[in-house]
Amino acid sequence: MQSQELERVARQIRRRDLQAVFEAGAGHIGGEMSAIDIMTALYFRVLRIYPDQPRHPERDRFVLSKGHTACALYVTLAKRGFFPEEELSTFLQPGSRLNGHPNCNKVPGVETNTGPLGHGLPVAVGMAKAAKLSGAGYHTYVMTGDGEMQEGSNWEAIMAAAQFALNNLTLIIDHNRFQQGAALADTNDIAPLRPKLEAFGWDVSEIDGNRMSEIVPALEKRSERPHCIVAHTNKGHGISFMQDRVDWHHKVPNREQYEIALAELSESN
Template sequence: MEPQELRKIANRIRQRDVRAVFEAGAGHVGGEMSVIDLLTALYFDAMNVDPDNPLDPNRDRLVLSKGHTALALYITLSEKGFIPKEEIATFLQHNSRLNGHPNKVKVPGVETNTGPLGHGLPVAVGMATAAKLDKANWRTFVITGDGEMQEGSNWEAIMSAAQFKLDNLTLIIDHNRLQQGARLADTNDVAPLAPKLEAFGWAVQEIDGHDMDQITQALAAQNVTPGKPTCIVAHTNKGQGISFMTDNVAWHHKVPSKEQYEQAIAELKEPAE
């Protein structure tokens, strides 16, 4: 799919995300805005998935390790056809299957339950290892936050992936420089991330995580380095696309007022570049 069309889809997902957070009175809107371009490129360009056959054994897998941004994943899945678009209106409601964190048992297209940070990459290493053992061609992708990279379990998984030459595994780090309550630099600053992953034997790319041309190129199968897992450090902005949310730590977990909601939607309705 052409980058311009991907940008339009991402913009549509952003608008629906903001409305769902506003209507539900809860959500992680800032981190969702930073990850939506990545999710859009994955589901509408890079990944081999079929909404009519969500358990196809030959499908590519995505693990959203930063599970608190589940709403962005749900809306992306609805745009792709895995779940009805109208179901997004049930987000966080009583008996809804669209909970605050993804649930593989309930939601088609979700590959594993996530929430506790630092678990998604280890699970993805297991998936990629399984594909190697089966001599299968499908790829495994995992998205983590940059604050999440402070978890030691991730670095154990990083070592294992390099040891077993999992070139069918791609780690995407949503590097928006902010985590709950503080900047990454003010807590446990794991940046710069690229040289650390390279030191562990990974093939690493750094990109603008809101540039569709760069994202799609980085995710393309022909750019995989044989014998090495891939890490894409995607430099993003928390609250991307909304002026008062952008790069603002307060919007990790906050609900817009009616006036803020209307301003956000008005800004997002501007034509995507």
């Protein structure tokens, strides 16, 4: 897919994500909206995947380390054909496999369980190292939140990836500048991120993470070193009253807000 088509698909995913959160009465919609453009580019352009064979050994791997934004991943996986889109209506319902955090034992296309922050990147480093040891050709991508980068386990993984020269690993940091309850700048401000990753021996790209024309080439870039994409995004992207508002980290729109958001995310925009 080219950028214009990817943007159309991303709008569809945002609308379905909004619907799922509204109907479930729970979710992490702000961080989902900031990450959906990147997930769309991955699943509809970049990743080598086999929806009818989700454990195909030659598949590329994607780890959603910021696992609380699972709903966006579920909508993307369903739209890509990993499971029926009708199942999205069961999100967070009793007995549903579409839980608040992704489970690789239940949901096709989920590579590893995530939720506790600071776990996904270390697991992805292990996946990339395993590919090097076995001679496999798959590439591993992992997305973290910027608040999540305050976790020390991530920096241990970053050191290991550089030591092992894991040029088959791409880290995407969803740098939307907000975490639960506060702005990143008001908690443990680790920005700017680029010089820190470069100091640890990584190749770093810095992009607008809500612009397809910048997302795609960054995801497709290959380097001699592990690659980090610092993706500058907007919390609640695409919805005016949510954008860059910390209270929409974990909040559900009422009926009026839902209708406004649906209109703003319409394909005519």
